[in-house]
Amino acid sequence: EPEVTQTPSHQVTQMGQEVILRCVPISNHLYFYWYRQILGQKVEFLVSFYNNEISEKSEIFDDQFSVERPDGSNFTLKIRSTKLEDSAMYFCASSIGTSGRNEQFFGPGTRLTVL
Amino acid sequence: AQSVTQLDSHVSVSEGTPVLLRCNYSSSYSPSLFWYVQHPNKGLQLLLKYTSAATLVKGINGFEAEFKKSETSFHLTKPSAHMSDAAEYFCVVSKGYNQGGKLIFGQGTELSVKP
Numbered sequence: 001e002p003e004v005t006q007t008p009s010h011q012v013t014q015m016g017q018e019v020i021l022r023c024v025p026i027s028n029h030l031y032f033y034w035y036r037q038i039l040g041q042k043v044e045f046l047v048s049f050y051n052n053e054i055s056e057k058s059e060i061f062d063d064q065f066s067v068e069r070p071d072g073s074n075f076t077l078k079i080r081s082t083k084l085e086d087s088a089m090y091f092c093a094s095s096i097g098t099s100g101r102n103e104q105f106f107g108p109g110t111r112l113t114v115l
Numbered sequence: 116a117q118s119v120t121q122l123d124s125h126v127s128v129s130e131g132t133p134v135l136l137r138c139n140y141s142s143s144y145s146p147s148l149f150w151y152v153q154h155p156n157k158g159l160q161l162l163l164k165y166t167s168a169a170t171l172v173k174g175i176n177g178f179e180a181e182f183k184k185s186e187t188s189f190h191l192t193k194p195s196a197h198m199s200d201a202a203e204y205f206c207v208v209s210k211g212y213n214q215g216g217k218l219i220f221g222q223g224t225e226l227s228v229k230p
Binding site for chain 1: 149151156157158159160161164205216217218219220221222223
């Protein structure tokens with residue numbers, strides 16, 4: 001069964017460093033998403049991406065964040081200068097479409113720890 | 116705006132007894148509603164979804180949920196709990212058909228199953 005994969009599973013970085021979180025969505029999906037979950041809090045939407053551009057972003061997704069689909073398979077989330085409060089589990093998801101009938105398939109997550 | 120409230124942060128049941136995880140939603144659109152499950156160190160897996168068809172929705176692993184518009188509820192049930200059901204469960208709302216893919220998560224309910 002096709003699945004969304006994410007690497008690395010755990011990333012530890014120093015405050016102020018840049019990190020890139022990587023995701024490989026399901027191959028025939030067209031819509032891609034990042035969510036995050038700070039420990040003890042809700043899963044929060046960050047950004048959606050379609051046709052090589054951002055479709056929607058939350059207020060969390062400020063200038064420190066960027067997304068890219070550098071090739072036909074990868075989807076990345078970059079944090080330019082990490083802060084302590086960026087420590088969270090980051091989930092990538094993909095779907096065929098954006099209608100409510102289209103399930104979003106989630107990856108296992110990357111746990112980011114900022115020291 | 117949409118929101119989701121899961122009424123219990125933790126539910127504990129004995130194996131073989133019924134499961135009830137409660138969820139209330141708020142939406143200015145005709146919503147799509149989902150239940151996702153997360154097992155430790157795994158991604159989020161879709162259990163079931165409501166997208167304005169039948170109000171009683173059956174999902175995987177014997178789970179089902181009933182959409183009650185008058186009560187703005189979408190509670191998840193299972194007649195008989197199994198040890199493997201122990202996990203975190205998320206009630207999720209999206210805007211609905213062709214309204215965009217952003218998912219809004221509840222706080223999560225941790226289900227424990229005692230032997």
